[in-house]
Amino acid sequence: MRDTLARYTDVLFRLSTGSLVKPKIGQSIDDLRDRVCDAQSNAPVIDRRLRELPAGAQALVRLMGLSRCPVWKAGHLIALAAAAGHADGFAPVEELLGAGVAFPADEGDSKIADFAAWFGQAGTLAAPVFVHPAVLARARGLVAVPPAKPRGATVGTSDGLEWPLRIAAAWQRSRAAAVKTTLAKTLFKRDLARLQSDELLISPFAESALAVPDAGVLAFEWAVAAGLFRAGVNEFVAEPAIPDWSESPWPTLTHLFARFFAVETWDPRAGYAPSEGGLNPTPTAALAMLDQLARASAPRTAAELAGPLWEHHPSWPSALSRDDARDHGAAWVEAFLQAIAGPLRLVEAVAGEPRAYRLAEFGRHLLCGDPEPPPPPVYAQTLMVQPNAEMIVYRQGLTPRLIAELSRFAAWKRLGTACTLELTADETYRGLESGLTLAVMRQTLDRHAMRPLPANVADLLRRWADKRERVTVYPSATLVEFLSPADLDLALSRGTVAIKLTDRIGLTADGHDPDFRLLRLIGNREYDARPAKCVSIAPDGLTLTVDAGQADLLLEAEIGRLAEPLPLNGTAHRQFRLTPASLRAANSKGMNLESIDRWLGTRAGEPLSAAGRLFLTFDPAPRPQARTCRVVRLPSPEFADGLLQWPDTAELVRERLGPTAVVVDDDRLPELKAKLNGLGIELEEGL
Amino acid sequence: MQPRLVAKLHRRVCFVQTDDAVLAEELLARKKLAAEIVGRLSDRVLLVRPGRVDAVIDELLKMGHAPQVVGRAGS
Structure with missing residues (x-):
């Protein structure tokens, strides 16, 4: 909030917050910002400001307070104000902003000189507006509500676990791979189809046999809104665990109630219904309807609740199907109450015809300020693990916390009055990856089991857990390379690193940076950086010297493939030597002359030396031979040509050495002599 | 005070460490891997x-396999 206030121009800041804090002489603008932030949780100050607000703004901030959702889009706020009978466009929202009760919540950093212009910059109807939770809490008391629940016998009550169960199952089933979204932020077709056809997520409710349209999609979207997934670039990635679900159902249901208003893609009758601009009327229509129930002194039928919505809500009537519009949306209201409000324990049906609804105790706690109902009794021993690794969990003993714990390491198979889960290698692995240990899993099962865990299942869990110890993947570790094995050993003994990877490379236990105070760094390389020139070749053509400061980790793995390390010579520069054996070994592993040239070109700036080529290209068969021969020097090249062309003498010549020299085997020299004598040429023999 | 050791850092390295060399060979024998x-x-x-x-x-x-992933959230 401080950052947002820093975006206000001085004039706007003083205008919008002047009624909250009175500036003192010499007080800096930073101090004033701090005081404005502090004032948000100052109940008397906030109460005064709320009472001074115009009626439309007052009604709007009260509805926001009922929702417990601190951020709303401006378009939703306009709809909410209209549904409350104040169809004044942006005026109520601007009044809240101008009174220092609400604040822009966009991620921009441009200066804000007036709120009308800011709406335009921040997406007009999509501009997000924030109200501090402490202000929301005070705003809930702006209107008096009937002091007691309307009379009537209740028909069927939910245990409040239907949605926590489905949301947990949706999280579990989407944690193996990220759920993709399109550029328009709607679900990717394949993920949407999976959520729409997942038999577990779309199964009818246990208590009412109600089939909710696209229940799987809603469970996923609700899980996203409730913080069970984090948003990436066009995808949602599951958090490692379900955070902060409580033993008592009320805190979890309160959180889910508040986060329902952030789900913008679902409709109780149509199911998955993303709208352009994300201004689906469901959140605002639902909140306005719940407000009617909070103010009602008698149970209300769906038709009675739909009437004011039909009359005042600006976008809800037009979003209804033709069939639903015939009864002014009563079927939509009935569907919402049965699918969401009833299972969340907000409302209950009252006996009689036509069916009417009133707020239940928990609904009155949220919407009328009644005390929180006592938590339901807890039956700790509620599950039974069978020898086939299936687990039956009875709903009476389930709590949101137990749902969250079991979801981390056991697969949901069936949701009913008795739920079924299965212990599998995959889910055990995911549980361990989420930070659980085998001991914690066992403890959870033992604490809630009606019978001891079967020995074969305990053994299975242990074996699955052990399997994880065999392969370790470090996605982004910092490796520490020392000059010598002795230095690494010293670092291990000092605790600078905990794991020895090679004779000179180690890392900390979690793969993060080591304590730099214990090291003198001579280099810092990024693994994914381009390979750099870091090798020099000695004049012998065979000795490679590594520049320790420039060398990267891949060099360590690569250079060993074609050269042998030389003993350390006391400097920071390590040396390797190309040997016939090392080059032949490289060749046998697929490194040909071309690839060696390429590698040396990148790392040393020059190709393989002539000596290296000799080692690599030398063909051992036929072997070099040493023999005694005679070199015969001839008077002219033409003489030599003739000698080699005449078949009688050509067969006696082993090889021509040059224009006027040929080689003749020692034992064949007399024959050549005789042939030349026959031509009248005498061969003179020298020593 | 102990003398500081000379060292070089290699950051953001991704690697797999196996329980034994045979397992590493087994992984390398898998074409895709x-x-x-x-x-x-x-x-x-x-x-x-x-x-x-x-x-x-x-x-x-x-x-x-059930690889243990070290250095990610939750692990």
Whole structure:
């Protein structure tokens, strides 16, 4: 909030917050910002400001307070104000902003000189507006509500676990791979189809046999809104665990109630219904309807609740199907109450015809300020693990916390009055990856089991857990390379690193940076950086010297493939030597002359030396031979040509050495002599 | 005070460490996995091509292994 206030121009800041804090002489603008932030949780100050607000703004901030959702889009706020009978466009929202009760919540950093212009910059109807939770809490008391629940016998009550169960199952089933979204932020077709056809997520409710349209999609979207997934670039990635679900159902249901208003893609009758601009009327229509129930002194039928919505809500009537519009949306209201409000324990049906609804105790706690109902009794021993690794969990003993714990390491198979889960290698692995240990899993099962865990299942869990110890993947570790094995050993003994990877490379236990105070760094390389020139070749053509400061980790793995390390010579520069054996070994592993040239070109700036080529290209068969021969020097090249062309003498010549020299085997020299004598040429023999 | 050790840092390294060398060989024998390995630091440490660690984890899972992923949220 401080950052947002820093975006206000001085004039706007003083205008919008002047009624909250009175500036003192010499007080800096930073101090004033701090005081404005502090004032948000100052109940008397906030109460005064709320009472001074115009009626439309007052009604709007009260509805926001009922929702417990601190951020709303401006378009939703306009709809909410209209549904409350104040169809004044942006005026109520601007009044809240101008009174220092609400604040822009966009991620921009441009200066804000007036709120009308800011709406335009921040997406007009999509501009997000924030109200501090402490202000929301005070705003809930702006209107008096009937002091007691309307009379009537209740028909069927939910245990409040239907949605926590489905949301947990949706999280579990989407944690193996990220759920993709399109550029328009709607679900990717394949993920949407999976959520729409997942038999577990779309199964009818246990208590009412109600089939909710696209229940799987809603469970996923609700899980996203409730913080069970984090948003990436066009995808949602599951958090490692379900955070902060409580033993008592009320805190979890309160959180889910508040986060329902952030789900913008679902409709109780149509199911998955993303709208352009994300201004689906469901959140605002639902909140306005719940407000009617909070103010009602008698149970209300769906038709009675739909009437004011039909009359005042600006976008809800037009979003209804033709069939639903015939009864002014009563079927939509009935569907919402049965699918969401009833299972969340907000409302209950009252006996009689036509069916009417009133707020239940928990609904009155949220919407009328009644005390929180006592938590339901807890039956700790509620599950039974069978020898086939299936687990039956009875709903009476389930709590949101137990749902969250079991979801981390056991697969949901069936949701009913008795739920079924299965212990599998995959889910055990995911549980361990989420930070659980085998001991914690066992403890959870033992604490809630009606019978001891079967020995074969305990053994299975242990074996699955052990399997994880065999392969370790470090996605982004910092490796520490020392000059010598002795230095690494010293670092291990000092605790600078905990794991020895090679004779000179180690890392900390979690793969993060080591304590730099214990090291003198001579280099810092990024693994994914381009390979750099870091090798020099000695004049012998065979000795490679590594520049320790420039060398990267891949060099360590690569250079060993074609050269042998030389003993350390006391400097920071390590040396390797190309040997016939090392080059032949490289060749046998697929490194040909071309690839060696390429590698040396990148790392040393020059190709393989002539000596290296000799080692690599030398063909051992036929072997070099040493023999005694005679070199015969001839008077002219033409003489030599003739000698080699005449078949009688050509067969006696082993090889021509040059224009006027040929080689003749020692034992064949007399024959050549005789042939030349026959031509009248005498061969003179020298020593 | 102990003298500081001279060292060099290699950051953002992705690699796989196996329980034994035989297992590393088994992984390298898998064609899809071997394509993602750029080098071998030791007989048990395989360097993974930058940015391909998720593909390696997927392939390990397909092979029936249960790789422990160190240094990610939750682990």
